[in-house]
Amino acid sequence: MEKVKIFLCQGCEISQKIDLEKLKKHFNSLAQVQSVEILAQLGDGAAREHLNGVEGALLFGACDERTHGSIFENLARSNPYQLVNLRERCAWVHDADTGATEKAIRLLSMGLAELTTRNTQKHLTEWDLDLLHRVLVIGAGPAGLACARALAEQGIDVVLIEKSNRLGGTLRRTRTVWPSGEDSEKLLHRLYDGLQDKLHVTVYQETELVNLEESLHGYEVKLSNDAEEEMGAIVVATGMREVSGNLFEFEYRWRDRGKFRGPLAFEVKEGVHPFLLETAFWDAVMLRHEKPEERIVFFVPESVVLSEGFKEGAEKHNIEIIRGSIPGGVRGVTGVMSLRPDRKLRVIVKMPRRGTGVTGWKGAHVKLGKLVGNLSENLAQALRIPQDTNGYLAQRRYRIRSRDVVHPGIFVVGGAHTPMPMEETINHAFVVAARIKALFDSKPKRLPGAEIDSECCIGCGYCAAVCPYGAPILERTDTGHKARMSPRFCTLCGLCIAGCPVFAISDPVKSRESIKAQIDAWGKV
């Protein structure tokens, strides 16, 4: 290791609290230090001129990396450097008579240890990520279509894949959009028209994502139509679907045919999604305006908690709420489920007539079941996104980015996160499109990931189990299991590094030796 040149800053009260001459004397006596210089202000032009042409490892004793980091990056140019915060962590909190100088020596020694133990080949903590300007959008529902459209309008190459043979997703299943009341078909046309012929979006129907591997310029994706392509970013817009319920079908039929006979029973199942309940209530209020005299009943199990607003609204619009299941059960054709136009919207619901004995009445019966995420488990695993119990894609790193970012270059849009109103879904898609454009234009940088020594690895699976980002993968080999790291997904948090039973994982930026050297340096002073 070449010798280190130390530069100390006098500004910002540092020289008032810390005896810099003493520091200079101490560090000049060390073998690994070449020179110690005290400058008036490390951030100003004079310092930059002074440091011009200085080569080798540099240690700065100055201020905070967060506020002044870029200044020191410029000062060091391409030389390896380390910044020690003598301002906030020493001069501003301690006084000369309470050991500020001793602490400064300690901090600088630790910085020196970190600098000298660092792998100089990897002193750059980040590398440029040269992303391919090409996006894969999974799912051609409203979110996927809107996102593909917005991306294509910005001149980005888009590939849109859809599992089924028809585009449109939820928009195909509903008549109007909740809650704005816009015609679903018109919205679909607005999103779709010109997508393929004018905006040149490649659309593959009946196609799914099979596998995903990280590559030099983004992700290497494999599709079920045997196409293998490289993508700079991936948008997951798989949406959600209704299970054990038929609200969407009911809406479609009702708005298509415009009328049905008899009273209406909403049967709420346990574990119903609040979003579904809200949509159904909105439907009930609309119906009330059309049929002021008809009975509209919500059968709600005890376990489902209703909001006060729901109860008040029900009272206002003369909508009954009965706790428990339908007493007599349901018999007859569940016409709501059928999409045949000649089939009447009529089922027979047996329930007690108001005040009198049990008789049946004819009417419509709508089941409110669960809404679940549409993404298959395999795909979620390939994308390394955890799912919650209802199959929605969990939010990640919410402190750092807003909710659409999961991994660098992978975005989740619309109902795949959680059910949301159509307008919000489409706005979300536009936001993500803008983010992708910004990502491509900003020339993003990435940290190198942790490295696994495969000879040392015993295949215990700790790293794969504990990593919140799914960066290490356990692979079967001839002799057992071995872990493999995907650097693109690694955030270098160090959770697996510190917990590995055999010390097989190492951090290329802040190695185990570096931390040990820092502790040793701290102990020596």
Add this chain to the structure above:
Amino acid sequence: MKILGFTCDWAGFALDYAGMQRMSYPADIAFINLRCSARFDLADGVQALSKGADGLFFALCPLGDCHYEPGNHHVLARINHLADLLEIAGLRRDRVAFYHADTTYAFGLAQAINGFEEKLKEFGTLSSQALGRPELVLRVAAMKRVCTSEPVRWILSKELELVRKGNVFDEKLDPQDYDTMIKHILREEYEKGLILENLKEPCSAVDVAEATGITAHRVFELIVELERETRARLDKIRKERPLYVEVVDG
């Protein structure tokens, strides 16, 4: 008093903020910056003790607010294991402290450091405690053996699987049972470490018992176990007494 602190990049905000607010705290604490506090390794903690730390302090993100999601839950478990180990070694477990510091919690952080310093002053420095310096070195060396031993690290890494995730039959271990088990393992491994520290030169079980304060019967039991693990071996028999020695593997 010498305190070594560990802070993550994000809780480090609070530390810098304390600087901007000119809040004073003792100058004998210095912090090592880690990207996430989950990077903290038990071995690092013991290394700090061996280099003369009287206490260890951790500035963590608030629970559930870690930037790397489960990070500070894991580090809390590790801090707990370190405290257990200190207790087993006959030192105070309060020599390890932590504070959940969000960016603006500078005042609380400074107060926590001050309080920790005062508490440590009550305890006295580690070397000035009733045990002399050489014995402390021995104990810390034994602790270091515990922290770097593969079986111990392996069982510590299995917490997630054993307690939280469960096996394929969805059988989970009771967290209290797991804690008891870990303490038992740490104690046994610590005793083995102490014995091995004394077996650098050929030594009999009775002499080791005298040096370590563990009963001769227990020492012999553990030596037999160490022999089975090929970490110790019979060296020679002197005056009808078997002398054992540590096996140093290449």
